[in-house]
Amino acid sequence: MFAAVFISPKVTPIYQTSVFTFEDLNALEAYFEQPGQSYMYSRNGNPNTDELAEDVNQLERGQGAVATSSGMSAILTALLVYCQAGDHVLSAEEVYGGSAALLSQELTRMGVQITFVPMAEMYSFEAQIQPNTKVMLVETISNPKMTVLDIAKVAQVCQAKDVKLVVDNTFASPVITRPLELGADMVIHSVTKYLSGHSDVTAGVVIAKEATDAQRAKQIVVAWGLTLSPFESWLAARGLKTLKLRMRQHSENALVLATYLQQHPKVGEVFYPGLPDHPQHEMAATQGNGQFGGMLSFRITDDVETVNRFLRGLTHMPFAPSLAGVVSSISYPKGTSHRALTPEQRENLGITIGLIRLSVGIEEPEELIADLEKALAAI
Ligand SMILES: Cc1ncc(COP(=O)(O)O)c(C=O)c1O
Missing domain, CATH: 3.40.640.10 (Type I PLP-dependent aspartate aminotransferase-like (Major domain))
Structure with a gap:
């Protein structure tokens, strides 16, 4: 036995x-x-x-x-x-x-x-x-x-x-x-x-x-x-083994959060392919079998202190320069993934001080919205 x-x-x-x-x-x-x-x-x-x-x-x-x-x-x-x-x-x-x-x-x-x-x-x-x-x-x-x-x-x-x-x-x-x-x-x-x-x-x-x-x-x-x-x-x-389930939840949550951020008065552009006004939305829907993934980014005011207040205002989402985990996290392209680029290259790509990247996890979306609401209220 x-x-x-x-x-x-x-x-x-x-x-x-x-x-x-x-x-x-x-x-x-x-x-x-x-x-x-x-x-x-x-x-x-x-x-x-x-x-x-x-x-x-x-x-x-x-x-x-x-x-x-x-x-x-x-x-x-x-x-x-x-x-x-x-x-x-x-x-x-x-x-x-x-x-x-x-x-x-x-x-x-x-x-x-x-x-x-x-x-x-x-x-x-x-x-x-x-x-x-x-x-x-x-x-x-x-x-x-x-x-x-x-x-x-x-x-x-x-x-x-x-x-x-x-x-x-x-x-x-x-x-x-x-x-x-x-x-x-x-x-x-x-x-x-x-x-x-x-x-x-x-x-x-x-x-x-x-x-x-x-x-x-x-x-x-x-x-x-x-x-x-x-x-x-x-x-x-x-x-x-859980990739398929996770991707579905990442995608659903990201669409909810992108839609929420888009209507927020303190948020500028929101970049998420699942939003109908994203430049590649239709092609992305076809190529992605109706899912758009868990990554999005958005702009707040281009000011270091504003970004710091936003980051400190988050309780649930850590500021962690990576992505795609089951727990949501925030990253900062200018200072992490695109740090090695020249200022000119960053400007060409639109990577400014206020550009925030959000890796949306698989939590309940209400929890995530509450966290963002609190951090945005602080700026
Ligand atoms: C799109 C993409 N490709 C490749 C890499 C490099 O992967 P790793 O950090 O596992 O070496 C990263 C890292 O963030 C990435 O975002």
């Missing part, structure tokens, strides 16, 4: 080991001859890490995936699959500040050229494509103004010019958008966010449309040591 329970656990145990043992030389040879059948060393592969990658692969309808140590290492892996020194990369101008810095400060040192494409040119960037352009990096829903990209339209331009399309699907999650089905070649996630969902994991994942690209991504992760740990993989796989 005891043995049966032990042999067939309902949940995959945590293989918290850096190395696996072999019975003899035959077992060692079998490991190399039959890839994927057994394990040797956790940097090269571990059951928990593989389980997470395969679960996300299924959700994104890919042909293979690899888990990575962070969202940043997932982006690095995706770019390294497709480019090397001498190549040229395009990126949407509105991407996560860390991604922009990776491109402009790190990959350029390795001989990769970068061009940022303004959002107004996202469907007509043919003129920016050079003979050595290999990749276009975009985000499904961009931060902090929640611009939603028509992935199929961008993919058309890329395919016509043989440029690989890499989509950071972190803000949408595969519940809302599956970029591989819309023509993307590779999808990456900061698993740190919605996929794990509880603000207790740092992780990433790369999912490919072609099995050969997935294999190459795996080689890169092993060679560069970008592997995720077994425990983080286990936590993320656990979080993933």
Whole structure:
């Protein structure tokens, strides 16, 4: 009885080991001859890490995936699959500040050229494509103004010019958008966010449309040591089981809060794709199967003391520079996610002192409105 329970656990145990043992030389040879059948060393592969990658692969309808140590290492892996020194990369101008810095400060040192494409040119960037352009990096829903990209339209331009399309699907999650089905070649996630969902994991994942690209991504992760740990993989796989339910609640709550904020006299613009006056509302509704996610941002007065009073006035929502947890949180793009940008770049993107980003959790919406009401009354 005891043995049966032990042999067939309902949940995959945590293989918290850096190395696996072999019975003899035959077992060692079998490991190399039959890839994927057994394990040797956790940097090269571990059951928990593989389980997470395969679960996300299924959700994104890919042909293979690899888990990575962070969202940043997932982006690095995706770019390294497709480019090397001498190549040229395009990126949407509105991407996560860390991604922009990776491109402009790190990959350029390795001989990769970068061009940022303004959002107004996202469907007509043919003129920016050079003979050595290999990749276009975009985000499904961009931060902090929640611009939603028509992935199929961008993919058309890329395919016509043989440029690989890499989509950071972190803000949408595969519940809302599956970029591989819309023509993307590779999808990456900061698993740190919605996929794990509880603000207790740092992780990433790369999912490919072609099995050969997935294999190459795996080689890169092993060679560069970008592997995720077994425990983080286990936590993320656990979080993933409630992704669909969480996304529904995040989306419903965010619409309620965006609607509330929009009518508040102390609030300026509200950026949420679920609002009917959002510039991409209709396309986002179609692409996102009627859900718009849990991220929104809004403007209060462009004054540091006003922002401080607002932050101090909140009781329930912590000021925490991340997103996508079950508990709502507030972030400040100018001082956190977009801190590395120049003042001019921030101005171009409309990232001002009074721009507040809200990651809407899965609490009762009335509680959240009461908290916002109190903080807005304080300014
Ligand atoms: C859209 C997006 N992509 C990638 C990343 C990087 O992910 P990580 O912090 O897990 O490395 C972030 C981090 O906030 C992000 O918001």
